Amino acid sequence: MSDLEQFRAETRAWLEANCPEEMRQPLKSQADHCWGGRKWQFQSDAQKVWMERMADKGWTAPQWPKEYGGGGLSPEEAEVLAEEMKRINARTPVSNFGFWMLGPALLKFGSEELKRQHLPPICRGEIRWCQGYSEPNAGSDLASLQTRAEDKGDHFLVNGQKIWTSYADKADWIFCLVRTDPNASKHNGISFALFDMESEGVSTRPIELISGESPFCETFFDDVKVGKDQIVGELNRGWDVAKYLLTHERNNIGGEPPGFLKGRALGPLAAEHVGTEHGKLADGALRADIARLEIDQMAFQALVGKIREEAEAGQGVGAQSAVLKYYGTELNKRRYEVMMDALGAEGLEWESERTMGGLYAREWLRSKGNSIEGGTSEVMLGIVSKRLLGLPDA
Numbered sequence: 099m100s101d102l103e104q105f106r107a108e109t110r111a112w113l114e115a116n117c118p119e120e121m122r123q124p125l126k127s128q129a130d131h132c133w134g135g136r137k138w139q140f141q142s143d144a145q146k147v148w149m150e151r152m153a154d155k156g157w158t159a160p161q162w163p164k165e166y167g168g169g170g171l172s173p174e175e176a177e178v179l180a181e182e183m184k185r186i187n188a189r190t191p192v193s194n195f196g197f198w199m200l201g202p203a204l205l206k207f208g209s210e211e212l213k214r215q216h217l218p219p220i221c222r223g224e225i226r227w228c229q230g231y232s233e234p235n236a237g238s239d240l241a242s243l244q245t246r247a248e249d250k251g252d253h254f255l256v257n258g259q260k261i262w263t264s265y266a267d268k269a270d271w272i273f274c275l276v277r278t279d280p281n282a283s284k285h286n287g288i289s290f291a292l293f294d295m296e297s298e299g300v301s302t303r304p305i306e307l308i309s310g311e312s313p314f315c316e317t318f319f320d321d322v323k324v325g326k327d328q329i330v331g332e333l334n335r336g337w338d339v340a341k342y343l344l345t346h347e348r349n350n351i352g353g354e355p356p357g358f359l360k361g362r363a364l365g366p367l368a369a370e371h372v373g374t375e376h377g378k379l380a381d382g383a384l385r386a387d388i389a390r391l392e393i394d395q396m397a398f399q400a401l402v403g404k405i406r407e408e409a410e411a412g413q414g415v416g417a418q419s420a421v422l423k424y425y426g427t428e429l430n431k432r433r434y435e436v437m438m439d440a441l442g443a444e445g446l447e448w449e450s451e452r453t454m455g456g457l458y459a460r461e462w463l464r465s466k467g468n469s470i471e472g473g474t475s476e477v478m479l480g481i482v483s484k485r486l487l488g489l490p491d492a
Contacts, residue, residue, distance in 0.1 A: 106178045113182055116151045118144035122187045127457060134192040135226025136270045152191035153222045159197060162205065166213055167221030173407075195264070196220035196227040200273050203343040207290075207331035216271075216292070228295070230260045230274030230317060231340070237262075238477050240275070241284045241337065245319065247276035247291060254278070254291070256299075256322040262471070266302045266315035269295050273343075276324075279334050290336035292328040299323075309463040310456075344473065345419040364388045364433070368440030387436050391429075398429055417485035424478035427468035434465040 121144055125131060129141050132149055140146040152158050155169060160176040162168025171179065201220055204213055219225040236243040245258025256276055266272070271294055279287030295302075299322040304312035331339045365388055368379055379385050405418050438445040441458055448456035469475040483489040 102174055102178065105175050106182065109179055109182050110185075112155075113186060113188060116148075117183075117186060117188045118148055120144040121148040121189045121191075123189075124187070125189065131190070132192045132223070133194045133226055133265070133268070134223030135194070135268070136224070137268055138223075138226065148189070149191045149223050156221065158192055158223065159201060159217075159221045162201065162217065162221065166205075166217035167219075168217075192223035194220075194226045195229055195269075195273075196225060199229065199343050200227050203273075203290075203339050204330060206342060207339045211327065212292070212330060225270045226265070226268065228263050228266045228269035228272050228317075230263060230272045232262045233259060234261050238474055240340070241288070243275055243277060243288065245274070245276050246280060247278045247289060247324065249278070250323075253326060254324045256291070256293070256319045256324050258319050260317040260319075261314075262305070263302070263315045263317040264313055264471075266295070266317045267304055267312075271295060272300075272317070273330070275336055275340055278336075282334065285337050287334050288336040288340070289333055290330040290339040291324050292330065293322065293324045297322050297324075307464070307467070309460040311460060311464070313464075345416070364391065364436060364440055367437065371440060371444055372442040384436075384439055387439065391433060391436050394429060395433070398425060402426075417481050420473070420478040420481035421486070423472060424475050424482065428475065430468050431465050434462045438462050 120142060130145075132138070132140070132145055134149065140149075149158070153167075156162075156164060156167060157169045157171075157179060159167065160169040160171045160179055161173065162170075164170040169176075169179075196216075197220060201217060204217060208216075216225070220227075230245075231240060231243075233243050233245060243258075245256065245260065247254035247256045254276070256274075258276070260266075260274070263272075271292060274291050274293065276289055276291050277287055278289040281287070293300075299320040301318045301320075302315040303318075305314045305316060306312050307314070330336070365379070368384060368388060372381070372384070373379050379388075402422060405422065437458065445458050445462070448459060484491070
């Protein structure tokens with residue numbers, strides 16, 4: 099037996115023994131996804147146990163170094179772990195922006211002190227992060243941001259506003275782009291700062307969406323003190339960190355369908371709601387739409403796997419993240435459109451118990467934002483045209 103086969107056998111045995119049965123069931127709502135953090139309320143003992151057991155193994159961040167709380171796994175071992183978790187339908191034990199975005203940026207740009215301060219609590223699910231990037235007048239043109247950090251000797255004083263800050267009202271800390279040199283060109287003079295959301299002068303206001311939920315917030319900073327030791331990378335070179343982080347954000351948004359449809363097949367869902375008594379779909383067009391979507395999804399996941407392998411081999415992702423983000427989000431919106439067809443009239447239900455309090459319709463509406471967050475589809479196409487296809491500017 100090879101070392102990798104031995105690892106698979108041991109991993110399979112450990113997961114079977116340690117993953118609670120409840121954590122092998124499909125997600126029914128956002129509350130079933132464990133975000134972690136100081137404010138998180140576990141939905142059940144099983145959810146808490148599963149997070150703690152995986153954190154003890156370092157498998158909440160399988161490839162991060164062990165000294166920072168990760169599992170220290172090789173890319174091949176991490177792939178085996180993912181396959182074995184999928185085999186038993188195990189839920190992700192805990193995940194938030196600390197894992198998806200900040201962690202990789204800290205590993206590349208952070209000082210040793212910052213890594214040891216922030217990475218282990220992320221792995222243990224103790225800290226939940228939010229992202230302070232977009233501003234009312236700096237969205238797609240992010241480098242125009244105006245939130246400023248004034249040097250006060252032993253600290254910075256931050257003033258300004260961010261918008262579309264996902265889960266800012268639930269987060270413990272924020273990674274935030276601030277302008278530390280107002281006289282520099284717009285891509286320079288920006289720094290990447292970390293600070294506690296309970297700091298004096300930080301306030302948030304939820305933005306209600308058409309779905310009736312408020313994952314996004316306006317975030318305000320009024321004379322917020324930020325220690326100079328909480329700057330990631332070089333002072334005034336935060337744009338380098340920001341660009342690197344955005345590739346991970348776009349990979350995450352585009353890489354897998356978010357929401358409760360993640361890991362669910364649309365065929366059985368359609369058969370349950372609009373199928374015959376024998377569990378079959380009489381609508382040939384709907385069958386074809388589902389089959390076409392699933393084939394496209396498999397082809398896309400093959401592309402995702404190829405690009406990840408290239409990244410793990412040191413080739414980097416670069417502008418290919420724009421391809422993943424664009425196609426992945428457009429594919430996910432299409433997935434929810436087909437889901438609404440598959441649900442029939444029940445897809446329009448807003449409050450009924452059978453539709454889990456209108457979850458289907460709410461998630462469909464929420465999916466519309468996928469092509470805006472993390473960079474609009476139009477911006478992604480612009481990146482593809484210039485940096486991958488070499489087309490001239492319009």
